[in-house]
Amino acid sequence: MSSNKKYWKSEAELNPNDSIVETLRQNEFVQEIPVDDFLGDKETLAASSTNRRDFLKYVGFSTAAASLAACQGPVVKSIPYVVKPDNIIPGVANFYATTIANGFDFASILVKTREGRPIKIENNTDAKIGGSANARVQASVLSLYDSTRLQGPTFNGEPIAWSDLDVAVKAKLAALKNSGKKIALLTQTYASPSATRLISEFKEVYGNVDHITYDAISEDAALSAFEAKYGERALADYNFGNAEIIVSFGADFLGDWQGGGYDSDYAKGRIPKNGKMSKHVQFEANMSLTGANADKRVPLTPSQQKVALAYFYGKLNGTSVGGDLPEAAKASLDSLASQVLKNKSKSVVVTGIDDINAQTLVLAINEMLASEAFEPTAPKYVRQGNVAAVNGLLAEMKAGKVGALLMDGVNPVYSLPNASDFVEGVKSVDLTLAFSANRNETTEVVQYVGAANHYLESWGDAQLKKGHYSLMQPTIKELFDTRQLQGALLQWMGSDKSYYDYIKETWSAGILAGGDWNQALHDGVYVKSDSSEEDVAEAAVSDEEVVSTVVPLASAVKALSGATASGMELTLYSKVGMGDGQQASNPWLQEFPDPITRVSWDNYVTVSKADAEKLGLINENVADGGLDGSYVKLTVDGVALDGVPVIIQPGQAPGSIGLSFGYGKAVGMKSEMQTGVNAYTLYKDFSNVQSVSIEKTGGMHEFACVQLHKTLMGRGDIIKETTLEIFNTKDAKEWNVVPVVSLDHQEVPATSVDLWDSFDRSIGHHFNLSIDLNACTGCGACVIACHAENNVPVVGKAEVRKSRDMHWLRIDRYYSSEETFEQDDTKKEEFDGLFGDKGSLGGFGEMEDPSANPQVAFQPVMCQHCNHAPCETVCPVAATSHGRQGQNHMAYNRCVGTRYCANNCPYKVRRFNWFLYNENDEFDYHMNNDLGKMVINPDVTVRSRGVMEKCSMCIQKTQKTILDAKRDGRLVKDGEFQTACSAACSSGAMVFGDVNDAESEVAELKESNRMYHLLEHIGTKPNVFYHVKVRNTNEA
């Protein structure tokens, strides 16, 4: 039966009278093609000078000419200096010690420069305090070469000369001198003796000057509590290396808690030595880096944390404190208290609860314990913001009492929760001026914008901790027409001194005390032996008007134990990669995956699984392999934040959610960099805990998450773990099991079976990298250091989502599916058959889900440089081969991009260049412009499209070390060999060296009974080895 169905291509066909349809039935086109017009006219055709043959000739000739022209090599110009500076030798790197003090990050660092360009930040190992650069500090060198930087001062948006600006500002300030109106100086925390002295002199010149220090993320509670108790506005310092028991109530001290920088001391105590290691218990709401490293983590909402702290204090004190707490938390607090009481001085308690009562209580507890890790006598000055003063300023601005507002290093319009009040207030100020390196929300509302130096272009000093001074020196001349505020203040004061001279003066007067200035500048740090005398920073601090009295402990305990919460509790935090958001336009940091969620290019609200189910929020992996999440709307006291994507976070305390600062910037940013939402809008009263209502909204957010598989699935041989008890009492064979394989029907250790003949590697150097899973906190400084050292490109959010991220070094994060990894292993062992209760089909499915409060483990993975590398055998063009020194070489120029090697790599560490990331405006991440290219390391090839790349074990660095030794005619000393990651690792987790040097640290580590190789059973014989993670679960 034939069908009577009528098929039609357009509606017009249904109309039988349509003329077009009729025409089309006859002809191909509706209208006549005017072919005859141009072909019919024979005369014109004949007259045309170009006939068909000529045309072909022209085409042929021009093609040939073009290809011939392309054959010619380019002419390369080489331009030497006219007068070469003595200390610069082209091709040789210089290192300068300097200091970063941007108000959020404070560290003593070394800057590597090549031909006068800073290209990398390294740790200043001479510094006793703050000598480790975190991921943000490592990345800060790229911000120097940001093409969106302000290139000169502006007035109402129009460029202006500095001299004109000086004249105008001076005149305004002079006019204000006797007007009764205030001159307000709103700045970041400087912690700088010279800046403090300068500002006090500025006050003398202009009289009514008020200096207000403002931290975007406030530590006001801790500062006030310390001030009330010890009479100085500062932060107590802790040395976690001296503690055997560390108790933390919501303090993310491996992150940015009270200025951060505690990880290296902490890590020292975490490596089991003589059967001992520190025990770390964390009570917290969000899953933080610190909580992930803890031996025991108890998820508690912020209000529960307060109760827990009060309860804990009561236990220590022998008094009974009530309060509503889960039984499990109570039990662990009980046992913890008894342990602490046993090891009083070897214990330390810290808290991140943003509450003066909690902070006071913790100071009291540490004092009571006489904790060796607690150093109140030499406090830290890295946060000095004063909430009351900022609020006072806002009120005065609105009241029209402020005549001039000078700002430096702050962006209140972005970071103030009540930014609209500020914008309103600015209108009633006569003179408004902001120093900023980039255009931002605040520079949009002020009259004058002073283009500010990057810290690598500036002079400065800092006192990070009492008695510990450091110097900041420029490592490059100002790239643009910029200035630092201190220089401008000197100008406006009518001084003809440079800020350099000014610092020198401050130092020789008060700090050096006979010490050598040049030596101090060379070292970058100076420790004042006798810090008892009154120094400059202290004097300024005591200037503060706030007079606070110590909160009575009893009332503090009472207030804490009575803490309750209504509805959901939001904890605002700062991410390891973004901090307070100063460097939001830094592509390295945007692409840096968060250590916990492994999400890059975004912030998000973290929700517990239980709450997510209640609210109907989901995370799902979609067909393209990307992670999608629901959107929610957050409302805090009437202020709403819409379009916040959700990440379901294992370990998040039910009833609490988390959101990070630093995102959602829009002004002065490239569109690619405008990511996330601005959490500061919810930062009411500068409190990081807010009562919030959460509401699901429509749509799904596309995340760029680099790790989609969350759990270890019981594969205990990838991250080997044991407890301190087992580690101490049992033989290594039991907790560091060597995998066995069957050889002639006999079970033999996998390490003894080999498909290949091994080369003799006993001669010359043989490089190995040791990674101690106990010391690794997952901070990610190595990831950025690797980025900078090896010219790793940034690929952008869309590409990361397609799993095309280029990081040579990744830090895998695994959750346990049961409460602990050990239970995972047991569960997997006990699978029986496919189906049923213990069936592996359903069982593996269950194991993919992380537990509500999982154990967490971090594992840095880079190319393992296998001695029997599976990648090398499959390369059709021998582009990857093995060196005698143990490195797996990659010859980019030989690679044809078949990607067999990546397929055959069991560790998945090879990265393929899908695009030409440099010279490509589709990838606008600083590698496509001349300015951004200045950060490129000239010793490492910038890879092109279509080649495979991977960790080279920093062969450029090992080769350089060898060459230096050869030139000096000496042996290489232990510790000289470094990779970018091992040099950046301040926790000592990564140790690199030559295992053929029996005296070397790495050789010793390789002999350790904790040593194992990743996926040992496949017999790749890697040159990277790990150390079994040991958890201190001792309850007594």
Next chain:
Amino acid sequence: MKKVPYRNLISKVLGVSLVVALLLSNSLLAQETAAPSGGGDAAKGKQLFNQNCAACHSLNKKMTGPALAGVTEKYDKEWLYQWIKNSPALIKSGDADALKIYNEYNQAAMTPFPLLSNEDIDNILAYTDAPPVVPKAAPAAADAVAGGGDSSGISNEVILGALALVFALLVVMLILVNKTLRRIAEANGVILEKELAEKRTPIWKAFAQNQFLVLVFAIFLLLGSAYFAYGWMMQVGVDQGYAPIQPIHYSHKIHAGDNGIECKYCHSSARVSKTSGIPSLNVCMNCHKSIYEYKGNPEGPSKEDLANGYTNEFYTNEIKKLYDAVGWDEENQRYTGESSPVEWVRIHNLPDFAYFNHSQHVSVAGVECQTCHGPVEEMEIMYQYSPLTMGWCINCHRETNVKVEGNEYYEKIHAELSQKYGVEKLTAAQMGGLECGKCHY
């Protein structure tokens, strides 16, 4: 026949110029002997002058110090003795002349020469008064010689031309003879072979029909063309012999060759860095502050130089280009501060993916610069001597022994490796110098 008068002309010119040259040299000698009128020996004076004074003084030109020609007329001889032996003392004593000159030259103190005797000073002054004039006739004589040389070049061409002519004549004669013979044969009724041969298959047809031959031929043709195509493609990107025109005509021949300046004096970073470094202009000025003109060979420019236009004036002009670039005010002997860096054209270009370190080769291995860069001291225009291909690198690594003597770094590894390979001396290749990652990262 035409050549005869020409040859006579050459010999005439040669003869005349020889006579002229001899006459001139005689007059020169006469001058030199006549010079020491002021009581000193100008020849000795010249030597002393070059040793002690030339760094700061010139005869006719202001340099760090004043021009010295005719200095005896300006100052009293006793005063000059004092000044030269110890000028600071004279200045200190408040001598008006001394102070004047001291202030005129930016208070740059002249080095005291207490070791010069009065006699030495007399000699120097004699030289400054009557310096031996540069033999002006020399270029003329050289011209003449050059002319002679050129004529020999012409005669070469003439000989070749004549040979060609003879050859052409022979060919014509052969054809003519052949034609005549044919005509004779025809006349005699002899049937030529050619007509008989027409019935045979032509050789090309026979070849085309023989498939085996065609196959062999095709194979050889393909192999041959592949060989040449490969050769052609292998030279793409190889710039051996690349000698670009530089913004300043810098002659390595004059600097490294004639004056024997050590390579690493200017290319100092070759010792410690991966790049050899193009010297910055302040390095040039170390010497060129006092070398402001090119005096060339005492015999004058060679014929080759002249043919290329490399006259003394040409070189002096290039020095002026340096002064412009570095911002040196010759008149007042000071830097103006207005400089314009020289944009040299880079000759040796390694691709980005190949890492090469000069210090490894120069300082550690002790390789002579010439090993890779060729006879630089003979290069008027610098060119790329070596192909700089990977094969070239590898070859050298295979053949060159590692210089281990006196280098503690190599002691252990060399002992162990040489034992392993059973050799006395290790090559760079045996030391691991062929591994990809040593140069490509």
